[in-house]
Amino acid sequence: MTTFPSISEMIDLAGKRALVTGGGKGIGAAISKRLVEAGASVTIADIDPDMSEVANELSATFALCDITIPEQLEAAVRLASDESNLDILVNNAGIYPPTGRIAEVSDEFVSKMLDINVRAQFSAAREAANCMSSGGSIINISSIAAIRGGASISAYSASKAAIIGLTQAFANELGPKGIRVNAIAPGIIETEGLVQQKEALKEGGIDVFAAITANPLRLPGEADYIARACLFLTSELADFITGHILVVDGGSTA
Numbered sequence: 078m079t080t081f082p083s084i085s086e087m088i089d090l091a092g093k094r095a096l097v098t099g100g101g102k103g104i105g106a107a108i109s110k111r112l113v114e115a116g117a118s119v120t121i122a123d124i125d126p127d128m129s130e131v132a133n134e135l136s137a138t139f140a141l142c143d144i145t146i147p148e149q150l151e152a153a154v155r156l157a158s159d160e161s162n163l164d165i166l167v168n169n170a171g172i173y174p175p176t177g178r179i180a181e182v183s184d185e186f187v188s189k190m191l192d193i194n195v196r197a198q199f200s201a202a203r204e205a206a207n208c209m210s211s212g213g214s215i216i217n218i219s220s221i222a223a224i225r226g227g228a229s230i231s232a233y234s235a236s237k238a239a240i241i242g243l244t245q246a247f248a249n250e251l252g253p254k255g256i257r258v259n260a261i262a263p264g265i266i267e268t269e270g271l272v273q274q275k276e277a278l279k280e281g282g283i284d285v286f287a288a289i290t291a292n293p294l295r296l297p298g299e300a301d302y303i304a305r306a307c308l309f310l311t312s313e314l315a316d317f318i319t320g321h322i323l324v325v326d327g328g329s330t331a
């Protein structure tokens with residue numbers, strides 16, 4: 078029989094290099110914080126230069142990076158991997174502007190949404206995988222919108238559903254190399270990005286503050302719940318888990 082390490086050894090990320098895209102705010106910041114706490118060397122790649130302060134506070138490295146620009150993304154991966162090996166990618170940066178009713182959704186809007194939420198996330202996973210060896214772990218951030226389409230979020234739902242396909246295909250191809258690829262589908266989480274859009278979402282029939290606690294557990298959706306799930310998936314606790322979509326939503330899709 079295999080002798081397995083203790084729990085504390087399995088969640089110890091000391092010596093691991095991690096890259097978190099969009100890691101300066103919201104869900105990404107909560108994930109960065111937990112990865113640092115678990116001992117990883119974290120690089121935060123964010124389009125917003127002000128997020129370098131968050132990186133400093135967390136003792137993380139900062140890469141000013143728009144994930145849609147290949148040169149910037151490649152530079153962030155090089156920095157995070159120290160030009161050698163990357164252990165963890167959290168593919169989190171994404172946008173969710175209210176889509177509007179289907180009849181009003183333009184092709185330009187759909188293209189922009191897919192460019193950031195799908196094309197750039199695909200590139201990030203590919204570039205990270207190129208720097209990973211056995212034990213590497215990729216976590217893609219999808220959404221419950223991928224599982225349950227909502228009125229007025231059609232383009233977003235489509236983009237996040239694509240992340241499920243990406244995750245499963247990458248898991249199949251990279252599994253034999255010992256690289257695991259999983260996704261988290263968060264429920265409604267109170268973040269700066271979400272709250273900023275409360276008025277626009279209201280027009281689409283979504284009351285953000287009501288939605289945050291609209292789950293069977295009656296718990297407000299907080300970013301740290303997603304960070305905990307991410308820590309589990311990146312750690313050795315999840316060594317036999319790949320291609321999985323972990324829904325973390327207080328049961329709202331149950």
Ligand SMILES: NC(=O)c1ccc[n+]([C@@H]2O[C@H](COP(=O)([O-])OP(=O)(O)OC[C@H]3O[C@@H](n4cnc5c(N)ncnc54)[C@H](O)[C@@H]3O)[C@@H](O)[C@H]2O)c1
Pocket residue numbers: 098099100101102103104105122123124125128142143144145169170171172173193218219220221262263264265266267268269270271
């Ligand atoms: N908040 C929710 O309710 C919720 C639910 C399900 C899924 N998600 C997903 O979780 C992820 C994070 O959401 P959040 O609510 O924390 O968002 P947020 O808007 O609060 O933070 C997003 C971060 O990503 C950065 N960013 C945006 N575009 C970028 C780009 N092109 N390149 C690099 N960085 C970029 C922003 O500067 C910001 O720091 C997104 O992929 C989102 O779709 C969020």
